[in-house]
Amino acid sequence: MRIDVLSAVPFVMESYLKHSILAKAQEKGVVTIKVHDLRDFATDKHRQIDDYPYGGGGGMVLKPEPIGNAIESLSKERTYDEIIYLTPDGEVFNQAIANALSLKKNLLFLAGHYKGVDERVRQLYITKELSIGDYVLTGGELAALVVIDAIVRLIPGAVGDSSAILEDSFQDGLLAPPVYTRPVVYKGLEVPEVLRSGNAKAIQEWRLKMALEKTRKRRPDLFKRYLQR
Numbered sequence: 623m624r625i626d627v628l629s630a631v632p633f634v635m636e637s638y639l640k641h642s643i644l645a646k647a648q649e650k651g652v653v654t655i656k657v658h659d660l661r662d663f664a665t666d667k668h669r670q671i672d673d674y675p676y677g678g679g680g681g682m683v684l685k686p687e688p689i690g691n692a693i694e695s696l697s698k699e700r701t702y703d704e705i706i707y708l709t710p711d712g713e714v715f716n717q718a719i720a721n722a723l724s725l726k727k728n729l730l731f732l733a734g735h736y737k738g739v740d741e742r743v744r745q746l747y748i749t750k751e752l753s754i755g756d757y758v759l760t761g762g763e764l765a766a767l768v769v770i771d772a773i774v775r776l777i778p779g780a781v782g783d784s785s786a787i788l789e790d791s792f793q794d795g796l797l798a799p800p801v802y803t804r805p806v807v808y809k810g811l812e813v814p815e816v817l818r819s820g821n822a823k824a825i826q827e828w829r830l831k832m833a834l835e836k837t838r839k840r841r842p843d844l845f846k847r848y849l850q851r
């Protein structure tokens with residue numbers, strides 16, 4: 623997979639991309655991630671990328687030309703399956719969207735900043751708008767990292783044990799059951815006997831029961847949807 627990101631502050635993403643499972647995935651050749659500085663696509667000598675909003679009000683708006691130039695220039699190199707804008711008014715990101723995006727070949731992310739991007743950029747270029755939750759961040763970079771991380775770990779070969787992915791919370795519509803490792807007793811608390819029994823069927827049943835219980839208590843919305851499937 624190839625991922626390109628457009629950002630007004632590309633350096634804030636570099637550290638995470640260089641020191642995480644995302645870095646490992648890149649080293650393994652599973653994914654190539656490139657962050658591009660929007661300023662490199664500015665049209666004036668001051669490399670201006672934002673301007674005051676028409677109609678007044680606070681904050682700055684990202685200008686359309688640098689973004690348009692960047693998207694058009696990158697699109698000459700490859701065809702993007704999706705051009706994704708991170709914004710609090712987008713569709714709320716979830717595991718199903720991550721699963722679908724993990725099957726794509728080329729993705730382009732636009733991280734918003736300041737007050738947002740000129741609406742015409744959204745009309746002309748953006749194919750998908752994603753929010754990572756109902757709160758406002760200072761910029762889309764963290765949101766882009768969240769979405770990219772969730773996608774890349776699903777690509778075969780990106781993480782060590784890919785069978786673990788199927789056991790993630792949300793993959794079957796339920797929260798994940800509790801997990802334990804050694805020692806058997808820690809501060810008086812014992813690892814449930816069934817997990818030490820070697821009985822695969824009993825273990826599977828126990829895990830499903832715990833996942834159902836946890837989901838019912840913590841996320842009645844997910845539980846209801848699970849029962850209706």
Ligand code: ADE
Pocket residue numbers: 708709710734752753754755756757758759760761762765
């Ligand atoms: N940019 C600012 N806040 C955001 C959010 N919640 N999701 C995605 N992008 C954002």
